[in-house]
Amino acid sequence: MKQILIIGGGFFGMYLAEHFAQRGCAVRLVEKEPQFMTRASYANQARVHNGYHYPRSVLTALRSRISFPRFVSEFRECVDSDFEKYYLIGNPLGKVSAKQFLKFCERIGAQCELAPNRIKALTNPALIEACFSVVEYAFDAVKLRDVMIERLASSTVVSSLNTSVESVRQQGEGLLAEIRNEVSEETETICADHVFNCTYSRINYVNAHSGINFVPLKHEMTEMCLVEVPDQLKQLGITVMCGPFFSVMPFPPAGLHTFSHVRYTPHYEWRDGDGIEYEDAHAKFASAQRNSAWRYMQKDAARYIPVLSECSYQSSLWEVKTILPRSETDDSRPILFLPNHGLKGFHCIMGGKIDNVYDAVEAITTQNLLE
Ligand SMILES: Cc1cc2nc3c(=O)[nH]c(=O)nc-3n(C[C@H](O)[C@H](O)[C@H](O)COP(=O)(O)OP(=O)(O)OC[C@H]3O[C@@H](n4cnc5c(N)ncnc54)[C@H](O)[C@@H]3O)c2cc1C
Known part of the structure; x- marks a missing residue:
């Protein structure tokens, strides 16, 4: 029986752990934090992507079109579809015109209709060229975590919280991982045939401590504001495309809306790569100064939708x-999949959005990694 170690108990690590257990492997899942899915899998905009967001990357849009119904059906109880969703075309700074957006939706086969006048009436016509009604949902990350915890409990996966993998090295045909308990600080080693590094912003932490090449990545310290929207917006999600604009989306676990702004959500950025001194994303996050940019976000967005x-x-x-450096130009969200990265049996996996998990499973299956 293959021994699999999964590093990282975010949505990707949990989903893959269950997947490998179903394939008959002995799976150990370790998560550094005291609870699963508390990092990026919780603190995100909760959008179940259905393609609309990616007019500059048709491939990402088409992959989302395939994953959307699958995710909605697999996680029905975690999906909030009880709101109206609108994509607005910003002008004059937009990178996509209303005509181009419509054509793009047609190309990817995504439903898109002119929004009703009551939605148009909310906007400043000097800055919004068109409003479209679309089909896009939000997921509840807390419900998703509960579902995944339940699924793992009824599988053979052995999981540990407060446990971090520090390094991995080759031992014979397999791998030896050094594991540290974050509370007791005790360390132990465990053997595995395959190790999956699903640590998202921290992929290079294990690599750095294992003498493995860095994966080139770009990191942004992001802020999404949680706001109570006025009554007219309570049952709406709004995204203004495609440029230095903003999104207001229901955030089901808090009963509030997230407010993100292309210009103000990222506070600063840094990179991982060969020749760059490695900085641990979690350590940087823990010591970061948090001065909210809410006032700037709100002031700018209210020019487009005054009621904001x-x-x-x-x-x-x-x-x-x-994100992957190559996503910077076209805003695409492919998965990162590096099988046998630096060590035989050591695989790095990262998804730029939640539903990318299906692409990850497909990539692993296509490679016949476990054969
Ligand atoms: C601001 C923002 C907005 C986003 N908006 C959306 C959106 O609207 N829709 C969407 O689909 N996606 C969105 N995303 C992307 C989405 O959040 C990620 O693609 C997804 O959560 C990645 O899941 P993951 O399991 O790889 O990462 P994570 O949830 O971060 O899980 C990685 C886990 O690894 C653990 N870990 C790290 N190092 C170690 C170690 N050495 N040992 C053990 N454990 C370790 C961490 O504690 C963490 O729990 C957004 C992301 C951000 C940050």
Whole structure:
């Protein structure tokens, strides 16, 4: 029986752990934090992508079109579809015109209709060229965590919280991982045939401590504001495309809306790569100064939708957002999949969005990694 170690109990690590257990492997899942899915898998905009967000990357849009119904059906009880979703085309700074957006939706086969006048009436016509009604949902990360915890409990996966993998090295045909308990600080080693590094912003932490090449990644310290929206917006999600604009989306676990802004959500950025001194994303996150940019976000967004000036700020979700350098130009969200990265049996996996998990499973299966 293959021994599999999964590093990272975010949505990707949990989903893959169950997947390998179902394939008859002995799976150990370790998560550094005291609870599963408390990092990027919780602190994100909760959008179940259905393609609309990616007019500059048709491949990402088409993959989302395939994953969307699958995710919605697999995690039905975690999906909030009880709101209206609108994509607005910003002008004059937009990178996509209304005509181009419509054509793009047609190309990817995504439903898109002119929004009703009551939605148009919310906007400043000098800055919004068009409003479209689309089909896009939000997921509840807390319900998703509960579902995944339940699924793992009824599987053969052995999981440990407060446990971090420090390094991995080759031992014979297999791998030996050094594991540290974050509370007692005790260390132990465990053997595995395959190790999956699913640590998102921290992929290079294990690599750095194992003498393995860095994966080039870009990190952003991000802030999404949690706000109470005025009554007219309570049952709506709004995204203004495609440029230095913003999104207001229901955030089901808090009963509030997240407010993100292309210009103000990222506070600063840094990179991992060969020749760059490695910085641990979690350590950087823990010591980061958190001065909210809410006032800037709100002031700018209210120019497009004046009623947004009535939002009441509650708090902010901070998290490190990690993207592949190649995504910077076209805003695509492919998965990172590096099988046998530096060591035989050591695989790095990262998804730029939650539903990418299906692409990850497909990539692993196609490679016949466990044969
Ligand atoms: C601001 C923001 C907005 C986003 N918006 C969306 C959105 O609207 N829709 C969408 O689909 N996606 C969105 N994403 C992307 C999405 O959040 C990620 O693609 C997804 O959560 C990645 O899941 P993961 O399991 O790889 O990462 P994580 O949830 O971060 O899990 C990685 C886990 O690894 C653990 N870990 C790290 N190092 C170690 C170690 N050495 N040993 C053990 N454990 C370790 C961490 O504690 C963490 O729990 C957004 C991301 C951000 C940051």
